[in-house]
Amino acid sequence: xxxxxxxxxxxxxxxxxxxxxxxxxxxxxxxxxxxxxxxxxxxxxxxxxxxxxxxxxxxxxxxxxxxxxxxxxxxxxxxxxxxx
Numbered sequence: 001x002x003x004x005x006x007x008x009x010x011x012x013x014x015x016x017x018x019x020x021x022x023x024x025x026x027x028x029x030x031x032x033x034x035x036x037x038x039x040x041x042x043x044x045x046x047x048x049x050x051x052x053x054x055x056x057x058x059x060x061x062x063x064x065x066x067x068x069x070x071x072x073x074x075x076x077x078x079x080x081x082x083x084x
Contacts, residue, residue, distance in 0.1 A: 001046065001051075001052070001054065002054070002077070003039065003043065003053065003054045003057060004054070004055050004056075004057065005056070005058070006055065007055055007056045008055065009053060009055060009077060011079065011080055012077040013077065013078050013079075013080045015077060015078050017073060017074070017075055018046065018050050019049045019051075020071065020072075020073060021045040021054060021073075022042070022045075022069065022070060022071045022072070023038045024038075024067055024068060024069040024070070025038055025067070025068055026065060026067060027061065027066035038070055039070070042054060046072075049074045050076065051074035052076050052077045053074075053076075053077050054072040054073065054075070055072065055073050056072055056073050057070060057071070057072040058070070058072070
């Protein structure tokens with residue numbers, strides 16, 4: 001699963017938008033591998049939607065309780081073929 005903060009992936013064509021994925025956690029719980037679990041959970045959501053990648057990933061931190069929210073767009077991709 002390719003995951004990027006960019007809206008497009010160099011060398012790949014976006015062939016379909018499968019949906020929106022997100023995950024969140026309290027900042028106090030971010031240690032002990034929690035960040036990896038958040039990303040893995042988003043990847044699992046994207047796979048269930050039939051996606052090959054997640055693009056345009058954003059991180060928002062805020063709120064009175066200190067919440068970290070990750071969002072992204074699950075997409076289908078195919079390698080871009082060079083035209084000669």
